[in-house]
Amino acid sequence: MKKHFRHLIAALALVLPVAAFANSEGPALEKAPINVKDVESLQRGAQIFNNYCLSCHSASYMRYNRLQDLALSETQIKDNLMFATDKIGDTMAVSMDKKEAKDWFGATPPDLTVIARSRGADYLYGYMRGFYRDESRPTGWNNQVFDKVGMPHILWEWQGEQRLETVKNKEGHEEHKLVLVKPGSLTKLENGKADTSEYDKRAADLVNYMVYMSEPSQVKREQIGYVVILFLALVMFPLAYFLKKEYWKDVH
Secondary structure, X not given: OHHHHHHHHHHHHHHHHHHHHHHHOOOXXXXXXXXXXXXXXXXXXXXXXXXXXXXXXXXXXXXXXXXXXXXXXXXXXXXHOOOOOOOXXXXXXXXXXXXXXXXXXXXXXOOOOOHHHHHOXXXXXXXXXXXXXXXXXXXXXXXXXXXXXXXXXXXHHHHEEEEEEEEEOOOOOEEEEEEEEEEOOOOOEEOOEEOOHHHHHHHHHHHHHHHHHHOOOHHHHHHHXXXXXXXXXXXXXXXXXXXXXXXXXXXX
């Protein structure tokens, strides 16, 4: 027993420094405002995803007709969200040639069906808000969350242009901060200063949809789970209790 305990302590001693190092890398991720029960947000996110992301990325495990779960009719889906196929039962395949995509971006754009499950909503939310101008990059863009990213900022006209500047915090330590230098079409001016709050809402809608897309049945699964728990509590538990009471009555 002591030997196993020592092995466990040794394993933790190796893992903890690695975890601490991983947490220290990159900027702190802000909590993504995700609510997969917000149907309007999911509809807006689906529109952004299908109009912009599907140009290069695929979602090969998601079918167009699944969008009917978001209160969209078949006609609405065909007229507004389908550009690469004419069959509503098809998967969301990318129209771009993979070889050409690799030549242009240096790597084939990944499938995004379950990217929210592999990367996490907070990462995606930070990524969509973390683009900044970097003339040293082939696309002219870099990302605070994904350094040396090959993807250009496809929504830059909405967000505007940001620059990564080095500033000193209250403790006097240097840190990198994104500063908006050219407002986008969604940017509002408050107190004479531009902000990206409107764009952040669009980014949240997009990430919200990607979280939904990674597991479209999660809302229904949770609803079924509540029904099952309620059934167990109101039906099975009393039944088991009275059965136990009847079985043990002669013993007690």
